[in-house]
Amino acid sequence: MPADAEPSIPKTAATTSTVDSPAGGPGGPGSRELIRLEQVTKRFGDHTVLDRLDFSVDTGKHVTLIGPSGSGKTTILRLLMTLTKPDEGTITVDGERLFPAPEQQCREVRKKIGMVFQQFNLFPNMTVLRNITEAPVTVLGLSRDEAEDRARELLDLVGLADKCDVRPTQLSGGQQQRVAIARALAMRPQVLLLDEVTSALDPELVAGVLDLLRDIARSTDITMLCVTHEMNFARDISDQVLMFDSGRVIESGPPEKLFGDPDHERTREFLSAVL
């Protein structure tokens, strides 16, 4: 389905959320810090997944996390989505504390964050349209009409306008993942977390999803935090790439630098293994 790979797509729903945020200008220079992790440590039993990690992401930036599996990349996304809690450290999103914080505040902060999962995680008990409208209606309090308008617009964007009333199980993996992207965008998050979104797809379906994400990255000012094994994609969309190893960031920089002339030996090894 290369139809959605057209170079220009209309500015959509996802754009507006950051436009009216005080930081203003899409991706302009000197944009303000949106996500900050300080001294974050996460252990599973004896295994330390993240070791006193510090890093921050500015509004509108596209940041990609790379590194060998088990290096803690996905854990960062799960921490930001509060699917798991750190053992130590603080996490701040848009100036508000996400951890440690009371549940009520977590819930508010969480509304600024959207996530797309490796396994899509669409709700099989709802139609495609309902998957997209349910959260805007129940969580954001939109009217059903508003939510459906928004959903149809997004389905149009992801090239599945004709699939409104279909069940997720009747879609291909690539189509399901595009619905999942639309579902995340329908909440108009400031940040979009992408967790290996093409890993579960058949090879021939990967390109369609990546092209869609490229278009979203290019045409909106949404902040993206992305874990991927698709290095070409990472090179295309990223403002910054972070190389992870054993729970720490061992190298970071713009993609040209990191992919072209990495400083660190581990980075070079990793890249030569995956490229």
Next chain:
Amino acid sequence: MSEITSGLWGLLLHGLWVTVQLTVFSAALGAAVAFAVGLARTHRLWIVRFVSGAYFELFRGTSALVLMIWVFFVVPMTLGWQLVPMWAAVLTLGCTYGAYGSEVVRGAVAAVPQAQREAGVALGFTPVQRLRKIVLPQAWPEMVPPFNNLLIELLKGTALVSVLGVGDITFAAQLVRNATGRSAPVYTVILVMYFVLAFLLTRGMRRVERRAKASVGRLAPAEPSGTAKTGRVRQQDLAGSSSATGGVS
């Protein structure tokens, strides 16, 4: 069967009606108990899990007949108020089969993939919203077949109330036996009555199962395979699919 006069048939039919009522009321109470206790057993507070788990173990370990006599004789003597036999029976059956049902609810809820809950968190749903919109709708199709088995067990369990003197089918049969002095006809008749009730319950639950499976986008088992029952199967498929599209519009 000519020994059973029309008056005695009336007795049996009234007994049938009482059995149906008992089954419906006990099933309603049982379902409420099953969901309340089953969900409590997945609660994040250990004390809630402990109390609900204890309830389950206690009722699973008890004989329904002993419990019924307990509720009917001992509780009134102890507390000083008497329960109408019918409601003592409904209370016992509902609490007992509700305990079994709680295991069904717990298992089905636990079987919903963790990833579905996480997707709910990512979209900002509250725990109650996640339960109502994501977990229970997906767990429900898994619950229907074991609930059907429990419903049949409950129907059979209602026969116990005749011991308390509640005028169900079995009690009516004893009266008819005394009146006619013959056992074979009346007991044959009521065994068939129970069997037909169980058959109808199963039919109904199959239909519920088909709808439930359709609601999560899965095909129900036993698609028409060209057997003798094709006509009936097809009718149910139609009913199932029309309800599915009804939900969409």
Next chain:
Amino acid sequence: MNWDWSTLGDFLPLFGHGVLVTLQALVLGALIAFALGLVWALAQRSPLKVVRWPVTAVTEFVRNTPLLVQLFFIFYVLPEWGLTLSALATGVIGLGLHYSTYTAEVYRAGIDGVPAGQWEAATALSLPRSRTWAAVILPQALRRVTPALGNYVIAMLKDSPMLMTIGVLEMLGQARQFGSRTFQMNEPIVVVGIAFVLIAYPASLLLRALERRLAR
């Protein structure tokens, strides 16, 4: 609560008899259920329709109708046909017959669970059919179904008080007889209720442990 320890003392010897009768009914009933269930399960795999069909019909009918009514049927109807059984024998046969329709399903699932490769290996070795069943299939199937069979023994235990209704003096029967003689119902029925939990709960713990062992 008007609780009288001396009443309890009077009841306990009778209760002891009741426990023995309950256990007797349970053991004999379980043996019938295990044996007859296997017969049903094998018959339902028969290549002959005239064997499969009636067996399926009978087991479905017995499973979907109340044990209590079946007990009355055996107790009151069989004598009309010239076959008189004692109350306990009636109870044992009733329990065994009723639960054989459940154990049949258990055996069936166990047999279906034996991998097809086992049948093929037996065929490759030219084992005769009877030997295949006895030496290859059933030993594997039975091992797998032991916990499920155990669960039905516990279910039979909890249904055994129904035998009271045809005059068997098992635990509940003793309690009721004692109650109607002395008008003291509280103490006996409480004892019987507790006895069931005390027997059934450890038994089910034991079975769960067995299940975990066999699962490994």
